[in-house]
Amino acid sequence: MTAPFPLIGEPLALDLVNTRTAAADLLVTPERLTDWLAVQAERFAEAGEVVAAGLDEGSLQVVRSIRDRVARAVDAARHGEPPQADDLAALAEAQRAAPAVLEVAWDGARVVATRSRTGDVSARMGAWLAEAGAEFLADPAVTRVRQCAADDCVLVFLPAHPRRIWCSAARCGNRVRVARHYHRSRSR
Secondary structure: OOOOOOOOOOOHHHHHHOOEOOOOEOOOOHHHHHHHHHHOHHHOOOHHHHHHHOOOHHHHHHHHHHHHHHHHHHHHHHOOOOOOHHHHHHHHHHHHOOOEEEEEEEOOOOEEEEEEEOOOHHHHHHHHHHHHHHHHHHOHHHHHOEEOOOOOOOOEEOOOOOOOOOOOHHHHHHHHHHHHHHHHHHOO
16 A cells, blocks of 8 residues: 555545545545555455455546545535535435345354345445445434644544544644644744
8 A cells, every 4th residue: 555544434434535635636546446445344345355356447436426425415414504416316326326235144053144235346336335425424423524623634524522623633633733833932
């Protein structure tokens, strides 16, 4: 992996949105998308299968389109505004492109249910991410999403503590505090 992805561990929809920073789009190649999926593998049961099938530019475009739709919808919802109808419709359509099936099987001791999706790799990955976006948008927690208070940061997060204002104390919080200290000491 070439560069780490910032702020991993937020709800999946926010992790996806945070793949576009103020400085760069972190999903610029199918290989970077593969890297991101590897980081998210525990959240996506089919991640290994999707990566093994191979990702291409089409897969990348599907994910980037869903990311943009989720980003706009989350931004509207966190401000108490209704998301654009076409963004919500696109998330629903992406899920319809790869319907989910709950398959049941006997494992020798009990019935086990495994959720899977039908369709090609791009459609399954898009449906998985669109579903994560839709679930997060329907969660009342979406109204608590914040954007980092650092001037040059666009990352969003769901604060565990109401006083949290930076995406990361180590990433932006420390940088802002150091800059404040520098300006105070220079003005003396």
